[in-house]
Amino acid sequence: MEFKDTVFARRSNRFLLEKPLKQEEIDYILSIAFRAPVALGRYGDVKLLVITGNTLMTLQNEFVKVNGNDNTYGGSALIVVLHKGTREELTNQDAGIIGEHICLAAADINIGSVYLHSLVDMMNENKFINKDLLDINSEYKVMCAVTLGYKANENVRDIEHKFDVKYYN
Numbered sequence: 001m002e003f004k005d006t007v008f009a010r011r012s013n014r015f016l017l018e019k020p021l022k023q024e025e026i027d028y029i030l031s032i033a034f035r036a037p038v039a040l041g042r043y044g045d046v047k048l049l050v051i052t053g054n055t056l057m058t059l060q061n062e063f064v065k066v067n068g069n070d071n072t073y074g075g076s077a078l079i080v081v082l083h084k085g086t087r088e089e090l091t092n093q094d095a096g097i098i099g100e101h102i103c104l105a106a107a108d109i110n111i112g113s114v115y116l117h118s119l120v121d122m123m124n125e126n127k128f129i130n131k132d133l134l135d136i137n138s139e140y141k142v143m144c145a146v147t148l149g150y151k152a153n154e155n156v157r158d159i160e161h162k163f164d165v166k167y168y169n
């Protein structure tokens with residue numbers, strides 16, 4: 001897609017199918033994530049978890065159990081951004097940029113996505129999730145995630161969200 005078309009196509013799509021994504025689609029999305037800028041070039045501090053299949057189903061069930069709803073909107077792949085850096089003002093921004101790269105890559109190949117923060121505390125605090133299921137090394141913190149899946153419908157259209165802009169000359 002043209003850059004502008006990709007950006008316009010990226011909207012949070014909360015109606016995602018369970019049908020598994022193709023490996024080449026996941027590889028494409030990761031190849032874009034790997035081109036995100038990271039503060040001080042500390043790429044070694046970042047880790048991505050790509051969660052699919054039975055592990056994702058177990059995770060989704062745990063979200064429903066703990067939280068009353070599935071924070072991933074039933075997607076078929078969840079990419080979780082972990083960071084082990086200590087400067088929170090930078091690690092949060094790294095994660096946000098990586099998450100947005102993932103969302104844009106998905107939009108580029110017509111895959112639905114939602115950038116997620118709602119599951120962060122649960123994933124950092126719930127031992128069944130972070131130890132038993134995902135075995136996340138304790139030096140890492142979950143920063144954000146993106147849920148991905150084929151779109152159940154196409155009713156999410158381009159919309160321009162206006163920011164207040166002030167010009168100086």
Ligand SMILES: Cc1cc2nc3c(=O)[nH]c(=O)nc-3n(C[C@H](O)[C@H](O)[C@H](O)COP(=O)(O)O)c2cc1C
Nearest residue numbers: 010011012013014096114115116117118119156161
């Ligand atoms: C930092 C951040 C955290 C977000 N967390 C969530 C979330 O936990 N759950 C959710 O459904 N959407 C989440 N969103 C998506 C926003 O609600 C959404 O991007 C916004 O309403 C604009 O809609 P659009 O993505 O369709 O353009 C998050 C977005 C950002 C940037």
